[in-house]
Amino acid sequence: MALSLSTHRHNIFVLSTSKTIAIGHGRTKSRRADSMVVKLAVAYEEGQLKRPKWGGETPLSRLVGALISFKPLSALLKLGARQVLISTAEKNNIPWREMRREILESDVYKEIESIQNPSIIYPDYYLNPFHAYDEGNLSWLAAAEAEPATMSIARRAMPNASSPEEANQVMRGNWLQAIQQHHLQHSGNSMISDILDIGCSVGVTTRFLADNFPLAKVTGLDLSPYFLSVAQFKEKKRAPRKNPTNWIHANGEDTGLPSKSYDLVSIAYVLHECPERAIVNIVREAFRLLRPGGMLALTDQAPESKILQVCFYFCYIYLV
Ligand SMILES: C[S@@+](CC[C@H](N)C(=O)[O-])C[C@H]1O[C@@H](n2cnc3c(N)ncnc32)[C@H](O)[C@@H]1O
Known part of the structure; x- marks a missing residue:
């Protein structure tokens, strides 16, 4: 099927409010959304959620x-x-414990004061234990291990890469290439001035976006003040940017940000962690935040999962 395009087993979607969809990694294809997304929605209804052998209702x-x-x-x-x-x-040459120690033994803890939004109400799913952390994403341990965990995902997706760094560069590079190609093809000469990265975690995607769109104002948004603290701490360690990245502690389902204020909204590796209701809300919110002609860039793992089928379906609803 047209969507199973990834050598790295992840799908990349770049959609724009001008009713086009680009799907790709490297060889980006693009067509009118109303024909293409209908096909996606139909084809994906045929897919099955892959479960482990012990999943389901068996003894x-x-x-x-x-x-x-x-x-x-x-x-x-x-x-x-x-x-x-x-x-x-x-x-696999990812120095997990060393990377964790570097964060836990640093001054990262000071960042949370300037980042945490005390009035935030966390959605129920976010308060559950997750990824073997009792406090889910709401802990310093999860924040200190988020980057090595991300590198492990890239390594698994790109087993032939010569190093974890190369795996990450290729995985993120494919995604950026799809965005840039889509922009060239569908957005004329318009500038990408404002970028929002929803579910930015410790800022890996956000840094790639800021490096590749140096003239844009880039904002990373996440529900975990611990992850955002690591993101801000790491950003402070590097050479200052002309446009410093802004970090916002908010719920991507209802950000409180002004409508039509972004040219590009990125949602990278977020939706597979969310229940259906949150997926629908996050996608709806992303479309609200986009300027006319703006782009929504989605990338995630598990292309055949039911949860992503739901996401495609809601993108379809918003595009037609
Ligand atoms: C796997 S991480 C994303 C990684 C990052 N985007 C990247 O590409 O490396 C998923 C992130 O989504 C965030 N998240 C989950 N639900 C969210 C929501 N409703 N609003 C904002 N962020 C959310 C989590 O806190 C976590 O940081």
Whole structure:
């Protein structure tokens, strides 16, 4: 199918409010949204969410469910899973523990005061344990490990890259190339002046955007003040930019930002972490924030997952 285009098993979508869609990595294709997205929506309805063998309603899945709900055992399983994750990353030349230590032993803690929005109300899903962290994304440990975790994703997606850095460059580079190509083809000579990166985490995507669009004002937005603190801390360590990046602690479902104020909204590797309701709200909010002719750039893993099918469907609704 036209969408399964990635050598890196991720899909990239660049959509614009001028009713075109570009899909690609390297070889970007673009067509009218009303014909293309209908095909996507239909084709994706045929897809199945891939589940592990113990998923679903089988006796094995019920046994696994019962074992996981037994707290001491689930704590042990989580610990084991984390250790496997870290040792796999380190075997792949990602210095996980060193990167974590660098953050945890730094002055990062000072940043949270200027970033945290005390009146934020977290959505329920965000308060659940996540990625084997009891406080989900709301902890310094999760924030200190977010960048090595991102590098592990890139490494898995680009197994032939010669280093984790190259894997990240290629994965992010493909995404930027799709954005730039789409912009050239569909936005005439218009400038990209304002960019919003929703779910920016510790700012990896945001930095790529700021490096590639140095004339634009770039804003990273996330629900975790810990992740944003790391993002701001890392940004302060590098040479100052002409347009410093702005970090906002807000919910991407309802940012409170003015309508039609961005030329590019990026949502990179965020939606697979969100329930359907949040996906719909985040996509709706992104379209509200875009200027006429602006672009929505989505990239995520698991192209066949049901959750992304939902996302395509809602993009379709907003485009036609
Ligand atoms: C996997 S990380 C994204 C990584 C980053 N965009 C990148 O490309 O490296 C997913 C991020 O989405 C954020 N997130 C999840 N739900 C959100 C929401 N409703 N509003 C804002 N950020 C959200 C999480 O806090 C997390 O930082």
